[in-house]
Amino acid sequence: MIPRYQKYLFTFLLVASVLMGVGLWQLRERAHQRMLAGEDSSPTSAPQVAAAEQATLLVASDDDSSLLTQTHSLPLPEDPGARARAVLGKLLDLYAAPNAAHPVPGGGNSVTQVFLLPAPQPGASASDKPKFGAPQSTPQTGPQLAVVNLTGSFAASHPSGIETETLTILSICGTLHANLPNVTQVRFLVNGVERATLAGHADLTRTYMAADAVPAEGTHP
Amino acid sequence: MRWTNWVLTALVAGGLAGVQSVAQQPSAAPQPRFVVVLDAAHGGDDTGGRLGSQYEKNFTLALSVRLRSLLAARGIQVVTTRESDATVEPNRRAEIANHAQAQACLILHASESGSGLHLYTSSLTPAQPTRFVAWKTAQAAWVTRSLALAGVLNSNLLHSGISVTLGRTTLPGLDSMTCPEVAVEIAPERGSSHKNSGLDSKDYQSRVVSALASALVEWRTEATQP
Numbered sequence: 001m002i003p004r005y006q007k008y009l010f011t012f013l014l015v016a017s018v019l020m021g022v023g024l025w026q027l028r029e030r031a032h033q034r035m036l037a038g039e040d041s042s043p044t045s046a047p048q049v050a051a052a053e054q055a056t057l058l059v060a061s062d063d064d065s066s067l068l069t070q071t072h073s074l075p076l077p078e079d080p081g082a083r084a085r086a087v088l089g090k091l092l093d094l095y096a097a098p099n100a101a102h103p104v105p106g107g108g109n110s111v112t113q114v115f116l117l118p119a120p121q122p123g124a125s126a127s128d129k130p131k132f133g134a135p136q137s138t139p140q141t142g143p144q145l146a147v148v149n150l151t152g153s154f155a156a157s158h159p160s161g162i163e164t165e166t167l168t169i170l171s172i173c174g175t176l177h178a179n180l181p182n183v184t185q186v187r188f189l190v191n192g193v194e195r196a197t198l199a200g201h202a203d204l205t206r207t208y209m210a211a212d213a214v215p216a217e218g219t220h221p
Numbered sequence: 222m223r224w225t226n227w228v229l230t231a232l233v234a235g236g237l238a239g240v241q242s243v244a245q246q247p248s249a250a251p252q253p254r255f256v257v258v259l260d261a262a263h264g265g266d267d268t269g270g271r272l273g274s275q276y277e278k279n280f281t282l283a284l285s286v287r288l289r290s291l292l293a294a295r296g297i298q299v300v301t302t303r304e305s306d307a308t309v310e311p312n313r314r315a316e317i318a319n320h321a322q323a324q325a326c327l328i329l330h331a332s333e334s335g336s337g338l339h340l341y342t343s344s345l346t347p348a349q350p351t352r353f354v355a356w357k358t359a360q361a362a363w364v365t366r367s368l369a370l371a372g373v374l375n376s377n378l379l380h381s382g383i384s385v386t387l388g389r390t391t392l393p394g395l396d397s398m399t400c401p402e403v404a405v406e407i408a409p410e411r412g413s414s415h416k417n418s419g420l421d422s423k424d425y426q427s428r429v430v431s432a433l434a435s436a437l438v439e440w441r442t443e444a445t446q447p
């Protein structure tokens with residue numbers, strides 16, 4: 001036999017719970033309305049169209065295992081990181097084109113990001129190493145390390161072989177150095193993480209010296 | 222006291238016999254040891270690239286076995302990093318090569334890209350040999366000898382009518398080997414009309430293996446010269 005006072009207490013608590021639930025729902029709706037009212041979705045600034053500039057690309061050729069310097073006109077953003085991504089995108093577009101001398105599927109979208117960081121100096125301690133997330137737009141005058149983040153699909157579809165993988169790596173390093181002379185070192189990530197090799201051969205765990213990748217025109221790297 | 226005389230006599234006789242056996246050894250200097258390491262790239266889970274109907278790991282293993290037989294027939298001691306379809310880590314391959322103290326290390330690869338043979342040496346800057354070397358840059362003290370070995374391979378391959386591309390690269394394990402080393406990548410023979418041989422061409426494979434063996438014999442002659 002349940003005492004009467006417990007029945008009243010249970011009924012009171014049940015009614016109070018329902019009322020509080022309704023109150024919370026109304027408060028949530030009001031907050032949502034306030035957020036929508038405060039959000040201004042109208043465009044505040046016109047999109048900028050970068051002016052076309054001359055970009056120097058070091059284009060690989062499987063025929064004679066060489067890197068050839070080519071000049072292309074393409075819109076280049078002001079931001080150095082975006083600029084690096086744009087020139088590498090053009091380079092990989094050339095490789096993805098039909099009848100390319102160095103055929104590699106993927107195209108320009110295979111470069112997800114290019115991070116530009118102060119290059120670690122020899123003998124620098126671990127605490128002196130640059131951290132990811134440093135502002136890319138900050139003009140850097142000293143030597144820089146470019147971290148190129150490639151897509152997993154690019155690495156998976158890249159032809160396998162020492163020559164073809166080495167040419168891809170060196171052409172990327174050389175192109176970066178030709179357009180951003182401050183870039184002296186290059187590292188590679190695939191989907192944001194370190195990967196042992198590009199497609200089973202070329203080592204992606206090391207830091208590449210960008211200047212070493214720029215050979216005399218038409219010579220083998 | 223008689224037993225002590227017997228012991229003394231036996232010791233003196235044994236000593237004389239030892240001296241005699243030393244004296245009877247030939248006076249000529251022993252042949253210098255010449256060892257070649259053949260590293261068939263990939264293996265096991267690491268299949269390497271796809272070469273038509275087969276994987277690169279099988280092609281390199283078959284080539285390694287073939288080259289080993291040819292070198293053994295020429296009296297060259299051969300150490301291989303793998304004899305079956307087994308996974309061998311890059312550092313383990315370098316350990317095997319370094320333990321062998323070889324005079325030449327060939328890392329065998331194959332690819333459908335490019336043409337002819339690609340000879341790659343380490344991209345490390347040459348350095349003077351030191352007593353203690355860093356594992357990841359151990360090859361630096363051997364780069365000069367590796368370039369010389371690549372030159373000998375190049376001349377022998379060209380003599381056999383095989384086109385060659387020379388280059389520098391970085392492969393996992395390559396920079397840790399302490400021997401004159403060259404990564405040999407075999408690609409299909411393209412170019413002139415009468416030279417279009419795929420990787421499965423027995424004639425092409427024979428020419429490549431023979432040229433590599435001849436080059437190593439020549440390298441042995443250079444290495445053993447005083």
